[in-house]
Amino acid sequence: MGFNEKERAFIEWYPRGYGVGFKVKEKLFETQTKYQRLELYETEGFxxxxxxxxxxxxxxxxxxxYHEPLVHPVMLAHPNPRRVLIIGGGDGGTLREVLRHETVERAIMVEIDEMVMEISKLYLNVARGAFEDPRAEVMVDDGVKYLRETEEQFDVIIVDSTDPVGPAKLLFSEEFYRSAxxxxxxxxxxxxQAGSVYLFTNELLDxxxxxKNVFDRVYYFSFPVIGYASPWSFLVGVKGDVDFTKIDMERAKKLELYYYDPERHETLFQMPKYVRDLLEGTQ
Known part of the structure; x- marks a missing residue:
């Protein structure tokens, strides 16, 4: 796994010998942060x-x-998303998309690794001013701890974490869902986000x-994400009588999205039959 100097490529290897790779022009940066190894590359085409x-x-x-399907389906399904919490998302892409919604009065982002945010601000064209938006409050903290201790209430909570294995496993626990x-x-x-449909199926099921033990209703959907072992899965938990299958098309028309198509919202719910059977417990 990682950068192959001879081939000038970065390859991420998934279970069962499946890989996703990019041709690399040069390595721009590498460091060990307090929590993880961070690398940055310039690719040939992306x-x-x-x-x-x-x-x-x-x-x-x-x-x-990735950021459009993570943010806009839930934001458009909620009748009036004014207060939003983002856990993770240090690159700023999720915050950027949340702040595109005029209903948002306050967006709190809690990222555990400050270095991810700093490198993203310096090198990546992703946040595009989101960190400076007056509606945004960005803090460096443990999202699990923050959610457990905060007394605030939120209309939408978005978890933009690393994969549901290893360090991020706590973010996929029943205890964490109860806090949320x-x-x-x-x-x-x-x-x-809940990982690769085909390669992290067990993690998705867990x-x-x-x-399901916590929320009033739970929905699953998938989306093809560039750079990931797609299709990529997402899980939505509902509290109260919000209908995630329906979205506000008037608000959607103002967004001018590129990947997620609100007019075809129902296509999100396409899932391979065997995975759907596993999720619904019929297999």
């Missing part, structure tokens, strides 16, 4: 590539294919079952 502990986080060209449920307002939506 701009800069951000890597944490050997796993691809994003490429500049196409990063919206308690901090959602009467009508609230929670969303998390997270889905844990969320």
């Amino acid at each position: 701009g800069k590539l951000l890597v944490l502990d050997g796993t691809v986080q994003l490429v500049e060209v196409g990063e919206e294919s 449920y308690e901090k959602l307002s009467e009508k609230g939506l929670y969303i998390t 997270a889905y079952r844990a969320m």
Whole structure:
């Protein structure tokens, strides 16, 4: 796994010998932060590539294919998302997309690794002013601890974390979901990325079952993300009577999105039959 000097390529190897790779022009930066190894590359066709502990986080060209489906379906399904909490998302892409919604009065972002934010600000064209927006409050803290201790209520909680294995495993625990449920307002939506549909199927199933024990309703969907072992899965937890299958098209028309298509919102819910059977417990 990682940078191959001879081939001038970065390859992330997934389970069962499956890999996702990019041709690399040069390595721009590498450091060991307090929490993880951070690498930055210039690719041949996708701009800069951000890597944490050997796993691809994003490429500049196409990063919206992850940030748009993570943010806009829940924001548009909520009737009035005014207070939003983002856990993770140090590159600023999730915060950027959240702040595109005029309803948002306050967006709190909690990132545990300050170095990820600093390097992203210096090298990546992702946040695009989001960190300086007056509605944004960015803090360096442990998201698990913050959610457990805060007394604030949120309309939408978005978890933009690394994969549901290793250090991020706590973010996919039933205990964490219970903290999130308690901090959602009467009508609230929670969303998390949940890994590769084909290659992290067991992790997806575990997270889905844990969320089902907590939230009033749980939805799953997938989306093709550039740089990941797609299709990539997402899980949505509902508190109250919010209908995640329906979105506000008037608000959607103002966004001019590139990857997620609000007019085809129902296509999000396409999932391979065997995975759907596993999720629904029929297999």
